[in-house]
Amino acid sequence: MLQWDTEYDEPYIPLGDGIRITPLRFDDVETWWELYSEKGISDNNIRNPKPLPRELAERQVVEKMETARPFLGQLQALRSTGTKKKVWVIGGCPFHVIRNDSGKIIDVPFPPPEPLSQYAHVNQTWDLGYNVSSQYTGRGIAKAAVKGLVDDWCVPFMRLRRISAGAKAMDEASHAVLRKAGLREVFRYPRTLPQELGGVTFEAIKFVKELPPSLSHATT
Numbered sequence: 001m002l003q004w005d006t007e008y009d010e011p012y013i014p015l016g017d018g019i020r021i022t023p024l025r026f027d028d029v030e031t032w033w034e035l036y037s038e039k040g041i042s043d044n045n046i047r048n049p050k051p052l053p054r055e056l057a058e059r060q061v062v063e064k065m066e067t068a069r070p071f072l073g074q075l076q077a078l079r080s081t082g083t084k085k086k087v088w089v090i091g092g093c094p095f096h097v098i099r100n101d102s103g104k105i106i107d108v109p110f111p112p113p114e115p116l117s118q119y120a121h122v123n124q125t126w127d128l129g130y131n132v133s134s135q136y137t138g139r140g141i142a143k144a145a146v147k148g149l150v151d152d153w154c155v156p157f158m159r160l161r162r163i164s165a166g167a168k169a170m171d172e173a174s175h176a177v178l179r180k181a182g183l184r185e186v187f188r189y190p191r192t193l194p195q196e197l198g199g200v201t202f203e204a205i206k207f208v209k210e211l212p213p214s215l216s217h218a219t220t
């Protein structure tokens with residue numbers, strides 16, 4: 001269930017053992033950059049140049065914080081209206097990192113479909129991605145993150161009806177996470193990176209999961 005951190009005045013989704021999904025903060029830039037510079041993550045990333053320039057990492061953090069701002073504002077307003085009649089649909093996702101006491105350890109980007117007109121997200125599919133820092137892999141964090149984000153945000157707040165994810169055909173760890181989270185393979189396709197990212201073509205797999213309808217929010 002969605003919780004509220006009074007120290008940071010932000011929402012979070014608890015995953016257990018002190019690990020939580022939260023919005024990005026500006027002082028996350030350094031660890032965001034380090035995470036995306038890790039070899040295992042950089043090798044599987046199809047959006048960033050290699051190596052990732054620090055200033056681009058900073059821009060990404062700032063842009064994601066900007067993207068999250070209206071959704072955080074809507075959530076604040078929703079909280080202040082009380083616990084009854086929570087029927088608003090929030091058109092995006094303010095959560096971008098998973099962190100524990102030592103900083104952020106995973107990112108959970110949800111690139112929104114464009115254009116995103118009001119309420120257009122209802123019944124839409126959102127594509128999710130995740131990267132767990134190598135020192136934290138193998139602990140069930142990616143699986144818990146996908147489940148937490150979908151169950152505590154995408155279904156009750158965004159009313160999404162479907163999630164999808166793309167993975168390189170060779171990325172078996174990612175396939176395992178998606179299958180364990182209930183997504184199934186729907187098709188394979190050739191994916192070509194833009195020239196500035198190398199221009200290579202590789203086989204990719206699209207996974208999908210249908211989500212149950214929800215008419216209520218759950219917050220504390």
Ligand SMILES: CC(C)(COP(=O)(O)OP(=O)(O)OC[C@H]1O[C@@H](n2cnc3c(N)ncnc32)[C@H](O)[C@@H]1OP(=O)(O)O)[C@@H](O)C(=O)NCCC(=O)NCCS
Pocket residue numbers: 040041044129130131132133136137138139140141142143144166167168171172173174176177180
């Ligand atoms: C893929 C990745 C996110 C997995 O994170 P993780 O936190 O270690 O995954 P989890 O511990 O939640 O594992 C979930 C399930 O997948 C399985 N799994 C994880 N890695 C696996 C691997 N290399 N091979 C086979 N199965 C694997 C686990 O055994 C677990 O199954 P279980 O529930 O039966 O125990 C992480 O390895 C990573 O960030 N890799 C580099 C970046 C990347 O590939 N991102 C995905 C881009 S689409």
